[in-house]
Amino acid sequence: MLSPEKNERLTRVGPGTPMGELLRRYWWPVATHDMATRVPRRRRLLGEDLVLYRDGNGTVGLLAEQCPHRRAALWLGCTESTGLRCGYHGWLFDETGACLEQPGEPADSTFRNRIRATSYPVQELGGLVFAYLGPLPAPELPRYDLFVWDDAWRDIGHAELPCNFVQIMENSVDPYHVEWLHGRYGSFLKELDGGAPVPVVTKKHVKVAFEVFEHGILKRRVLEGHTEDDDDWRIGHPLVFPHMLRVGAAGLATFQIRVPIDDENTWHVWYQTYRPEGGAPAQTDVPVYEVPLRDADGEWLRDYVDGQDIVAWITQGRISDRSLEHLGKSDLGVILLRKLYAEQMAVVAGGGDPLGTRRDPHDVIDLPMERDKFGSAVEFRQVWMRESSVRYSPIRAEVLELFGDPVPTWA
Incomplete structure (x- = not known):
């Protein structure tokens, strides 16, 4: 257990809090590519209200929501060829926060040179828009392999969850929940629904281990009937500190990205890649879709793996x-x-760069992950497409065809 004081320290993400200062040393997805348009869009990240826009020149900007003039919201604004113009009085700001125009002020006024909107650096990568809210100079945006592969298909699912991001991350280092939440409980739900009581996951965890490495925590396990020679133990898969889990096998790989909207809400992103042997042909666009949380009756969706996780969180x-x-x-x-979060808060408080920070330019960061998992590759892909958030992807039938797998009626 944690004391209330330590729990507060662990979960508060706003400016000036120990966890908030740690998290501001990292780049965060703030939007999917389709959210960055000429229409200014409200976003909230780490307890800060922001406005995202793309101007007429294609430049993406991220500004604090309220205009420094009279505090009206900048989402009430117009994107120009350069920058975002406040809809209230027409003050114009570029992506750096510089004030370019102040209609209504004298023509010879230099007042605009003393005014800035709060702005944050943004970069686009792999169909996501990343933002950095910390002190400058910003570190490099980590080019993790799933974001930069040029021979993979992608889709992006997302949902806003009403809970703090840490309890979602803790689930990522809790392997024993798999055989119970997705095994016994998943089987129980199928029984109640009149289906065959066959759980998705049945094997008992015989041995688990966790080790801190340069990108976070590497997780290993031996399941009943397996040995340490199997990929689950020999390779394992990573929790990428402070906010991502990587999972998958058989040509499917996902980043589950947990983005703190504020203390009590999390934007969950399922960043899925599909990479058959020999690579995939070029993809014209990255589909984006919302993952539903409730069924038509208003009940929490629990008939698949990610839905069960969400309800537990x-x-x-x-x-x-x-x-x-x-x-x-x-x-x-x-x-x-929890220990790692506390240690890295102390590193930041002491003026250092926390775990996983990259200051060197780089092309790609390859992460370890199992290749063979839970039986045959075809069977794994069938289960994955049925039991993960990918069940809501608009391209799942096309993905199975990409791998040459049979396409079942449910796809």
Whole structure:
């Protein structure tokens, strides 16, 4: 358990908080590519209200929501050939926050030279728009492999979840939940629905291990009937500190990206890649879709793996009260992650760069991940397309055809 004070330190992400200062040393997805248009769009990240836009020259900007003139919202604005013009009085700002025009002020006034809107650096990569809210100079935007592969298809699912991002990240170092939440509970739901009581995951965890490495935490496990020679243990898969989990196999690989909107809400992004042996042909566009949270009756969707995870996360409360929990030996990964957050907060407080920060230009960062998992590749892909958030992807039938797999009726 954690004291209320330590829990507060772990979960508060706003400016000036220890966790907030740590998280501001990283680049964060703030939008999908289709959100950056000529229409200014409200976004919220790390407790800050922002406005995202693309001007007539194609430049993407990210400004604090309120205009420095009379504090009207800049989403009430017009994108010009250069910059964003406040709709209230016409003051014009570029992507650096510089004030370019002040209609209504004397023609010879230099007042605009003393005015700036709060702005943040943005970069586009792999169909996402990334933002950096920390002190300058900004580190390099990490070019993780899934974002930069030129021979893969992609799609992007997303949803806003009513809970703090840390309880989602803790799930990523909690392997034992898999055989119960997605195994026994998943099977129970199928029984209630009149289907065959066959769980997606049945194998018991015999051995698990966690180690801190240069990108975060590497997770390993041995399942019942397997050995340490199998990929699950020999290679494992990473939690990329402080906010991503990488999962997949058999040509499918996903970043689950947990983006703190504020203390009590998280923008969850499923960044999925499809890379068959020999690569995929060029993709004209990256599809973006919303992952639903409730069914037509208003009930939480729990009939697939990611839905079960989501309900487990949000039912802990907006911010889990860790002073009331009771951790056991099976929670070693959770304990390690909390320790890592605390250590890296201290690094930032001491003026250092936290874990995973890159200052050197680079082409790609290759991350470790299992290749063979849960039986045959075809079977794995069938289960993945049915039981993960990809079930809502508009291209899942095309993806199965890409791999040469049979396309079932549900696709």
